[in-house]
Amino acid sequence: MSNPSILILPGDGIGPEVMAQVTRIIDWFGEKRDLKFDVETDLVGGAAYDKHGVPLSDETMARAMEVDAVLLGAVGGPKYDDLDFSVKPERGLLRLRKEMDLFSNLRPAQCFDALADFSSLKKDIVSGLDIMIVRELTSGVYFGEPRGIHKEGNERVGINTQRYTESEIARVARSAFELARKRGNKVCSMEKANVMESGILWRDVVTEIHETEYPDVELSHMYADNGAMQLVRAPKQFDVIVTDNLFGDVLSDCAAMLTGSLGMLPSASLGLPNADGRPKALYEPVHGSAPDITGQGKANPIACILSFAMALRYSFDQGDEATRLEKAVEKVLADGARTADLMGPEDGTPISTTQMGDVILEAL
Amino acid sequence: MSNPSILILPGDGIGPEVMAQVTRIIDWFGEKRDLKFDVETDLVGGAAYDKHGVPLSDETMARAMEVDAVLLGAVGGPKYDDLDFSVKPERGLLRLRKEMDLFSNLRPAQCFDALADFSSLKKDIVSGLDIMIVRELTSGVYFGEPRGIHKEGNERVGINTQRYTESEIARVARSAFELARKRGNKVCSMEKANVMESGILWRDVVTEIHETEYPDVELSHMYADNGAMQLVRAPKQFDVIVTDNLFGDVLSDCAAMLTGSLGMLPSASLGLPNADGRPKALYEPVHGSAPDITGQGKANPIACILSFAMALRYSFDQGDEATRLEKAVEKVLADGARTADLMGPEDGTPISTTQMGDVILEAL
Numbered sequence: 001m002s003n004p005s006i007l008i009l010p011g012d013g014i015g016p017e018v019m020a021q022v023t024r025i026i027d028w029f030g031e032k033r034d035l036k037f038d039v040e041t042d043l044v045g046g047a048a049y050d051k052h053g054v055p056l057s058d059e060t061m062a063r064a065m066e067v068d069a070v071l072l073g074a075v076g077g078p079k080y081d082d083l084d085f086s087v088k089p090e091r092g093l094l095r096l097r098k099e100m101d102l103f104s105n106l107r108p109a110q111c112f113d114a115l116a117d118f119s120s121l122k123k124d125i126v127s128g129l130d131i132m133i134v135r136e137l138t139s140g141v142y143f144g145e146p147r148g149i150h151k152e153g154n155e156r157v158g159i160n161t162q163r164y165t166e167s168e169i170a171r172v173a174r175s176a177f178e179l180a181r182k183r184g185n186k187v188c189s190m191e192k193a194n195v196m197e198s199g200i201l202w203r204d205v206v207t208e209i210h211e212t213e214y215p216d217v218e219l220s221h222m223y224a225d226n227g228a229m230q231l232v233r234a235p236k237q238f239d240v241i242v243t244d245n246l247f248g249d250v251l252s253d254c255a256a257m258l259t260g261s262l263g264m265l266p267s268a269s270l271g272l273p274n275a276d277g278r279p280k281a282l283y284e285p286v287h288g289s290a291p292d293i294t295g296q297g298k299a300n301p302i303a304c305i306l307s308f309a310m311a312l313r314y315s316f317d318q319g320d321e322a323t324r325l326e327k328a329v330e331k332v333l334a335d336g337a338r339t340a341d342l343m344g345p346e347d348g349t350p351i352s353t354t355q356m357g358d359v360i361l362e363a364l
Numbered sequence: 365m366s367n368p369s370i371l372i373l374p375g376d377g378i379g380p381e382v383m384a385q386v387t388r389i390i391d392w393f394g395e396k397r398d399l400k401f402d403v404e405t406d407l408v409g410g411a412a413y414d415k416h417g418v419p420l421s422d423e424t425m426a427r428a429m430e431v432d433a434v435l436l437g438a439v440g441g442p443k444y445d446d447l448d449f450s451v452k453p454e455r456g457l458l459r460l461r462k463e464m465d466l467f468s469n470l471r472p473a474q475c476f477d478a479l480a481d482f483s484s485l486k487k488d489i490v491s492g493l494d495i496m497i498v499r500e501l502t503s504g505v506y507f508g509e510p511r512g513i514h515k516e517g518n519e520r521v522g523i524n525t526q527r528y529t530e531s532e533i534a535r536v537a538r539s540a541f542e543l544a545r546k547r548g549n550k551v552c553s554m555e556k557a558n559v560m561e562s563g564i565l566w567r568d569v570v571t572e573i574h575e576t577e578y579p580d581v582e583l584s585h586m587y588a589d590n591g592a593m594q595l596v597r598a599p600k601q602f603d604v605i606v607t608d609n610l611f612g613d614v615l616s617d618c619a620a621m622l623t624g625s626l627g628m629l630p631s632a633s634l635g636l637p638n639a640d641g642r643p644k645a646l647y648e649p650v651h652g653s654a655p656d657i658t659g660q661g662k663a664n665p666i667a668c669i670l671s672f673a674m675a676l677r678y679s680f681d682q683g684d685e686a687t688r689l690e691k692a693v694e695k696v697l698a699d700g701a702r703t704a705d706l707m708g709p710e711d712g713t714p715i716s717t718t719q720m721g722d723v724i725l726e727a728l
């Protein structure tokens with residue numbers, strides 16, 4: 001049997017730097033745990049635009065559809081700010097999400113004990129925090145038609161369309177309920193049903209799926225504005241949060257920042273299972289391309305490394321090996337390993353991206 | 365000359381309780397400062413629905429168009445959850461905003477020194493915080509057409525439309541720049557220009573207005589998801605934030621909660637000036653109708669009282685009297701007056717809504 005395949009797309013900014021550490025870790029699993037992967041690397045985002053004039057070539061797209069998992073670094077940067085909308089780095093990522101049909105985006109917001117002090121929130125509010133945000137990723141205002149800028153009389157008008165079908169809501173709701181069963185058994189669904197009809201449909205469908213398929217899970221509903229408040233006020237009230245593409249974008253970033261360790265947070269974007277039962281899947285850190293620190297060896301590779309841990313768990317059915325990797329990360333943090341983002345100005349000298357890779361490999 | 369006129373709409377839940385304290389304060393200004401207002405009171409939200417079968421009657425709407433300022437308490441409550449979308453309490457408020465054309469919603473997020481400890485954020489992150497969020501209030505996805513739920517094949521589809529014209533963006537941008545000039549002279553505009561064309565137009569127009577009319581103000585742009593993060597990470601980096609209706613809804617609630625004193629935060633919604641130079645205006649607390657504490661004398665009336673202070677400043681050109689009222693509020697807080705929302709479980713006995721009114725009147 002051939003090895004499971006991984007397509008690595010380091011992308012832009014710090015993407016290649018953090019991904020270099022992931023590659024070392026993949027190699028370690030191959031050598032030490034006999035978990036071998038066929039790894040290939042390709043371009044996405046600005047890097048792809050520079051070479052091909054598009055942020056994702058058709059060839060790369062085709063490979064993404066074939067492999068067992070995609071690992072992505074980050075896309076975007078000021079160099080590409082003035083590009084036409086249709087070829088912006090982000091379109092490469094959005095094309096992957098859409099064509100791979102990765103409708104369920106899992107974004108854990110977890111506060112690492114060793115780092116609780118680093119949050120802008122009080123320690124008792126965030127220590128032990130462990131939320132899973134499930135964001136719908138292939139519909140809503142990101143992809144709805146009509147869209148664009150046109151002229152009406154002598155003014156321009158900008159339009160986007162928020163659009164959800166019942167089945168689009170149902171499948172992401174199921175994914176949230178399934179996850180909740182393996183965690184705290186609670187789901188909170190967020191929308192603006194008080195002002196948006198798409199929110200009413202969202203609430204209806206989530207309620208239906210709950211009643212007919214997951215009555216054992218505790219379900220609550222919250223308006224998204226209140227959700228943002230509650231995340232700041234008392235985030236530990238949540239277990240799994242399920243929400244649409246745009247609210248999910250904003251709320252998951254808000255939740256991520258609560259932990260104080262954005263450089264630590266992974267994500268998984270999952271689609272439907274292939275013939276072999278594996279979901280189509282893309283793994284990426286929650287953080288962006290961080291142009292301000294690119295090329296300085298300052299980036300924290302942990303979010304990207306933990307994204308690979310999610311791949312081990314969700315794509316390769318290697319939950320134990322995922323836990324092994326996560327424990328290694330916890331250990332180096334407990335031992336005091338800190339990249340620059342995890343330090344205050346007076347906390348001494350941070351270690352580099354590569355050094356963080358070194359100590360995690362050692363801990364493994 | 366007749367007195368300036370105020371229409372009071374207490375609304376639902378704790379609305380009437382907090383508004384009762386505002387009425388006492390309006391009376392005080394009439395007696396002690398010779399600032400007399402013609403005050404009338406009417407129904408909005410669920411209260412209006414109970415009486416008229418609609419959340420805002422045409423008569424009340426007509427009066428709102430005529431008076432010099434509207435003060436609103438809060439709308440909504442679980443009793444009305446199952447009402448049809450078109451008569452939900454919220455529609456009353458939205459009708460006021462739309463027909464009065466209140467395009468500029470000013471939401472200060474201010475951290476009161478005496479209450480800095482009460483935030484879920486660390487004291488040094490929020491103490492002295494003073495942000496003004498300017499939210500576009502009459503367009504965007506709240507009002508865009510087409511909207512609704514329809515059938516396609518055998519599934520329901522929910523649709524809303526995000527729509528902005530150049531002039532809608534331009535006028536709220538101007539309002540933000542004007543405010544910035546009176547404050548820290550900095551505006552940060554937030555959208556998702558990386559994924560939404562309406563966000564591209566937003567960024568374009570804000571940039572144009574800045575270059576041609578307000579080059580002296582410092583302007584920056586931020587994606588709204590990053591905005592949510594930055595609000596949690598380091599809110600003091602902001603002075604004025606300008607954003608669209610939906611992002612404004614979520615981000616202003618997030619910012620409000622940073623201060624730890626939601627029961628303290630007022631808002632002003634301003635439209636175009638009338639013949640006499642006064643803008644159409646509605647003032648309301650940022651908090652909601654709080655059904656869980658309704659009728660218990662627990663509600664904090666300060667947000668509603670400070671909304672009246674904003675009315676003094678923006679509608680009645682009485683900046684000094686507004687400051688007098690704000691100082692009285694600061695004084696009672698410094699002296700330790702606390703309603704239940706401003707206390708931890710071990711902090712002793714809170715004072716009631718009316719008692720808070722008492723001490724503020726004394727301080728005046």
Ligand SMILES: CC(C)[C@H](C(=O)O)[C@@H](O)C(=O)O
Nearest residue numbers: 076090093094249558559589
């Ligand atoms: C880069 C951008 C297109 C993307 C999004 O808006 O979804 C990012 O913010 C994210 O959350 O993954």
Ligand SMILES: CC(C)[C@H](C(=O)O)[C@@H](O)C(=O)O
Nearest residue numbers: 194195225440454457458613
């Ligand atoms: C009550 C509701 C319609 C309203 C809104 O969504 O605008 C509220 O959340 C607000 O922020 O004023």
